[in-house]
Amino acid sequence: MATLCKPAVAVPENVITMADTLELARKVHHGHPQLDLALRLIRNTGVRTRYIVRPISEILRHPGFQARNVIFEEEAKRRVPDVVRRALDNAGVGAAEIDLIVFVSCTGFMMPSMTAWLINTMGFRHGTKQLPIAQLGCAAGGSAINRAHDYCTAYPEANVLIVACEFCSLCYQPTDLGVGNLLANGLFGDAVAAAVVRGQGGVGPRLECNTSYLIPDTERWIGYDVKATGFHFVLDRRVPATMEPLSPVLRRFARERAWDASDLDFYVIHAGGPRILDDLSRFLEVDAVRFGHSRATLENHGNIASAVVLDALRRIFDDGGMRPGSKGLIAGFGPGITAEVCMATWVGDDTTLDDELAGLVAPQLAGAAAA
Amino acid sequence: MATLCKPAVAVPENVITMADTLELARKVHHGHPQLDLALRLIRNTGVRTRYIVRPISEILRHPGFQARNVIFEEEAKRRVPDVVRRALDNAGVGAAEIDLIVFVSCTGFMMPSMTAWLINTMGFRHGTKQLPIAQLGCAAGGSAINRAHDYCTAYPEANVLIVACEFCSLCYQPTDLGVGNLLANGLFGDAVAAAVVRGQGGVGPRLECNTSYLIPDTERWIGYDVKATGFHFVLDRRVPATMEPLSPVLRRFARERAWDASDLDFYVIHAGGPRILDDLSRFLEVDAVRFGHSRATLENHGNIASAVVLDALRRIFDDGGMRPGSKGLIAGFGPGITAEVCMATWVGDDTTLDDELAGLVAPQLAGAAAA
Numbered sequence: 001m002a003t004l005c006k007p008a009v010a011v012p013e014n015v016i017t018m019a020d021t022l023e024l025a026r027k028v029h030h031g032h033p034q035l036d037l038a039l040r041l042i043r044n045t046g047v048r049t050r051y052i053v054r055p056i057s058e059i060l061r062h063p064g065f066q067a068r069n070v071i072f073e074e075e076a077k078r079r080v081p082d083v084v085r086r087a088l089d090n091a092g093v094g095a096a097e098i099d100l101i102v103f104v105s106c107t108g109f110m111m112p113s114m115t116a117w118l119i120n121t122m123g124f125r126h127g128t129k130q131l132p133i134a135q136l137g138c139a140a141g142g143s144a145i146n147r148a149h150d151y152c153t154a155y156p157e158a159n160v161l162i163v164a165c166e167f168c169s170l171c172y173q174p175t176d177l178g179v180g181n182l183l184a185n186g187l188f189g190d191a192v193a194a195a196v197v198r199g200q201g202g203v204g205p206r207l208e209c210n211t212s213y214l215i216p217d218t219e220r221w222i223g224y225d226v227k228a229t230g231f232h233f234v235l236d237r238r239v240p241a242t243m244e245p246l247s248p249v250l251r252r253f254a255r256e257r258a259w260d261a262s263d264l265d266f267y268v269i270h271a272g273g274p275r276i277l278d279d280l281s282r283f284l285e286v287d288a289v290r291f292g293h294s295r296a297t298l299e300n301h302g303n304i305a306s307a308v309v310l311d312a313l314r315r316i317f318d319d320g321g322m323r324p325g326s327k328g329l330i331a332g333f334g335p336g337i338t339a340e341v342c343m344a345t346w347v348g349d350d351t352t353l354d355d356e357l358a359g360l361v362a363p364q365l366a367g368a369a370a371a
Numbered sequence: 372m373a374t375l376c377k378p379a380v381a382v383p384e385n386v387i388t389m390a391d392t393l394e395l396a397r398k399v400h401h402g403h404p405q406l407d408l409a410l411r412l413i414r415n416t417g418v419r420t421r422y423i424v425r426p427i428s429e430i431l432r433h434p435g436f437q438a439r440n441v442i443f444e445e446e447a448k449r450r451v452p453d454v455v456r457r458a459l460d461n462a463g464v465g466a467a468e469i470d471l472i473v474f475v476s477c478t479g480f481m482m483p484s485m486t487a488w489l490i491n492t493m494g495f496r497h498g499t500k501q502l503p504i505a506q507l508g509c510a511a512g513g514s515a516i517n518r519a520h521d522y523c524t525a526y527p528e529a530n531v532l533i534v535a536c537e538f539c540s541l542c543y544q545p546t547d548l549g550v551g552n553l554l555a556n557g558l559f560g561d562a563v564a565a566a567v568v569r570g571q572g573g574v575g576p577r578l579e580c581n582t583s584y585l586i587p588d589t590e591r592w593i594g595y596d597v598k599a600t601g602f603h604f605v606l607d608r609r610v611p612a613t614m615e616p617l618s619p620v621l622r623r624f625a626r627e628r629a630w631d632a633s634d635l636d637f638y639v640i641h642a643g644g645p646r647i648l649d650d651l652s653r654f655l656e657v658d659a660v661r662f663g664h665s666r667a668t669l670e671n672h673g674n675i676a677s678a679v680v681l682d683a684l685r686r687i688f689d690d691g692g693m694r695p696g697s698k699g700l701i702a703g704f705g706p707g708i709t710a711e712v713c714m715a716t717w718v719g720d721d722t723t724l725d726d727e728l729a730g731l732v733a734p735q736l737a738g739a740a741a742a
Contacts (some may be wrong), residue, residue: 231482
């Protein structure tokens with residue numbers, strides 16, 4: 001048993017609204033032959049606000065790959081610890097009880113990774129295992145959950161901390177002028193998210209089984225060109241259409257557990273863009289309303305890469321969580337094109353359950369005593 | 372149970388001898404105030420030959436980070452498949468039977484990683500899980516083995532393919548002139564290694580338990596500065612001395628299984644440099660001869676980063692393997708400074724054992740029949 005406890009999420013203080021984005025695009029790309037198309041695409045994202053680690057004026061001046069990585073490290077060290085502390089608190093687990101840290105990020109590169117710094121500075125045991133993942137992009141959120149699940153399956157007493165640290169604004173490339181890049185400039189946001197997967201106890205989705213699926217021959221559809229100026233995002237216009245071939249995979253995966261992918265109680269979906277959600281809703285025959293928490297992440301934070309799934313799940317918790325026994329699906333999508341998916345059953349707090357039972361029983365006892 | 376089957380290893384065709392290295396250093400760094408020290412350090416590595424993916428004349432002309440990553444991708448696609456095929460053959464496992472691919476490399480960056488390309492081109496199932504690791508450096512060989520072990524512990528029927536693809540020559544930085552960098556230029560080599568960890572069956576080290584240890588506050592001792600020119604290797608002179616604090620960790624880890632780290636039957640040690648082996652031999656009180664396979668890797672291939680442990684293990688197999696029941700330790704060291712360690716018991720081929728037993732029994736049966 002492995003339970004994904006309530007995630008903690010933080011977004012930076014520098015806000016960009018849709019209006020800011022459109023105005024910037026008009027100004028920066030004035031005269032671009034496809035500007036109107038880009039503006040329409042950006043408007044269609046539905047992203048109302050995004051938050052970035054540095055003021056937009058600073059982001060627009062690309063300071064070089066080296067400076068960007070220095071900023072990544074500074075901002076990660078500044079912003080990750082508080083989120084980690086809150087994730088530990090949410091799970092009722094101390095740093096010293098964590099056995100594995102899965103740290104995922106595709107927007108800055110450090111070696112050693114942040115796992116070493118976290119262990120040295122935040123009270124984790126020096127024997128804590130480290131699993132940094134940089135190359136799974138937006139799918140890494142799902143992957144982190146799934147690898148944590150695998151780990152707790154191997155070691156049922158273990159606790160795994162997962163951290164998604166994505167500063168997408170640090171991958172802004174002013175020289176990339178394709179429509180896909182212009183769209184990306186209006187879509188991605190920055191965030192840090194963390195959660196604990198507890199082998200024993202915990203409240204939240206109990207991870208039942210997980211799977212991964214690589215859509216054949218789509219390697220070039222999402223990815224990075226790695227250049228002297230850093231990571232250059234590549235986005236093929238065919239990406240949103242991948243929900244069509246993925247849907248039967250999700251259906252089959254659910255059916256293996258005798259679940260119906262079209263009729264689950266909760267969905268935590270990587271909201272890479274609005275069409276991902278629209279198409280998945282259509283092909284899975286799930287009312288789009290059921291993806292509301294994922295869409296709220298997209299609208300309020302933009303595509304925050306591997307942090308999306310943790311933020312969407314956090315919203316479900318904030319809405320009061322699910323009833324124990326509720327069945328759900330968590331799905332991350334990213335380069336490959338890879339889907340990292342798991343099925344989960346919501347588990348409640350046994351203590352609370354005991355209290356509730358006690359509450360039910362107590363009046364009867366009182367009645368018996370009065371009798 | 373998880374058995375690490377015989378690794379396959381390939382080194383490129385361009386050879387550099389110690390004499391070549393010394394001559395190059397004298398020529399390229401003529402007039403460098405610490406040239407003599409650098410030459411002495413290089414001589415002390417004991418690295419007789421190294422192999423690199425492109426001719427040295429090409430490597431010395433840094434073509435830029437982008438071109439380097441293109442070369443990494445080309446060379447990886449050219450060299451990895453054959454090694455993977457041989458590793459699968461060694462393990463008697465088909466590509467379609469692999470459940471997880473752990474691909475480790477710190478010398479080139481691709482997103483999607485090579486795992487996607489391997490799945491698309493080599494007959495792996497599209498449901499194969501992908502675990503690319505880029506940020507654990509030389510420790511990633513041990514980490515790949517340990518994560519494969521964890522995975523087979525969770526799913527005892529699973530097979531995991533691990534691949535270490537290290538083209539260290541593509542991280543040569545002509546502008547880095549510190550003594551540590553000059554030494555690194557004479558130490559690292561290129562190689563591809565792969566092996567299968569089988570959940571059931573297989574011949575080789577049966578992985579019993581694994582651990583990880585981060586030496587406190589040594590984050591800056593090994594790592595990368597990430598610049599427009601790519602990954603710049605940082606090496607602190609104190610690194611070899613880390614075997615002193617690590618030895619008690621290894622001893623304690625062995626003692627937890629009632630094993631004696633000083634008296635095991637085989638050792639597969641990351642041969643980062645000669646002093647790593649010398650110091651570990653001293654502090655563990657193990658005759659240096661017992662690290663012979665690791666030293667042979669260093670002498671013949673140089674420090675091939677995460678591929679060292681797989682190459683050293685391959686040498687044990689080539690020497691006839693170990694007797695079933697032999698106890699051993701596999702240890703990777705890298706940035707953090709992190710040690711990824713496991714304990715293993717050699718398992719033989721049951722079929723062979725049956726044959727041997729049949730051979731012992733048959734004469735008796737023959738005698739009984741004659742009586």
